[in-house]
Amino acid sequence: TQLLEQSPQFLSIQEGENLTVYCNSSSVFSSLQWYRQEPGEGPVLLVTVVTGGEVKKLKRLTFQFGDARKDSSLHITAAQPGDTGLYLCAGTQGNEKLTFGTGTRLTIIP
Amino acid sequence: GAVVSQHPSRVICKSGTSVKIECRSLDFQATTMFWYRQFPKQSLMLMATSNEGSKATYEQGVEKDKFLINHASLTLSTLTVASAHPEDSSFYICSARVRRGSYQETQYFGPGTRLLVL
Numbered sequence: 108t109q110l111l112e113q114s115p116q117f118l119s120i121q122e123g124e125n126l127t128v129y130c131n132s133s134s135v136f137s138s139l140q141w142y143r144q145e146p147g148e149g150p151v152l153l154v155t156v157v158t159g160g161e162v163k164k165l166k167r168l169t170f171q172f173g174d175a176r177k178d179s180s181l182h183i184t185a186a187q188p189g190d191t192g193l194y195l196c197a198g199t200q201g202n203e204k205l206t207f208g209t210g211t212r213l214t215i216i217p
Numbered sequence: 218g219a220v221v222s223q224h225p226s227r228v229i230c231k232s233g234t235s236v237k238i239e240c241r242s243l244d245f246q247a248t249t250m251f252w253y254r255q256f257p258k259q260s261l262m263l264m265a266t267s268n269e270g271s272k273a274t275y276e277q278g279v280e281k282d283k284f285l286i287n288h289a290s291l292t293l294s295t296l297t298v299a300s301a302h303p304e305d306s307s308f309y310i311c312s313a314r315v316r317r318g319s320y321q322e323t324q325y326f327g328p329g330t331r332l333l334v335l
Contacts, residue, residue, distance in 0.1 A: 195260060208260060
């Protein structure tokens with residue numbers, strides 16, 4: 108059973124467009140992280156959110172943690188080819204283990 | 218800060234040989250490290266949690282006699298794939314946990330090791 112479902116699974120859009128990736132669960136998480144992973148490399152942490160309703164911005168990326176701490180979203184404005192990669196959400200539930208989402212593979216077409 | 222390295226980055230071996238992968242936290246001490254496995258086009262699956270000075274805790278379905286984990290120091294954990302077979306071919310990634318404050322914990326990931334068993 109996958110605790111964290113991401114949608115869409117694949118997304119291919121033109122450079123300059125906006126997009127949103129969703130990370131949903133029926134479970135509550137004490138914290139949630141977003142990572143980007145490029146082929147042949149480990150995931151790189153983008154952000155950690157811990158408070159329900161929290162919004163964090165990282166340049167053109169906006170992350171939101173749901174009020175109930177069961178879901179999160181990642182919005183990218185004016186996507187660029189450098190944004191291409193596998194985006195992974197991951198959550199913790201009070202213990203030390205991270206549960207990863209199913210992943211969203213994003214391709215930005217120049 | 219919070220850099221994690223893995224060695225080797227890739228390894229090709231014959232079936233039946235054992236392969237050791239090292240995970241190091243370069244600029245911090247990590248009491249807990251984690252080992253993940255990732256198949257092509259899939260997400261990361263936790264294999265085991267490695268605590269310094271104690272036995273690793275394995276996830277359900279992961280053979281502890283197959284994937285031997287040693288966490289001998291605060292900066293080094295090793296994963297040994299014993300008697301590797303082609304089905305063990307995968308991308309193995311480690312992470313080290315950094316605790317910030319009383320509630321926020323962050324894992325920093327290594328660059329991964331690609332194992333190909335022929």
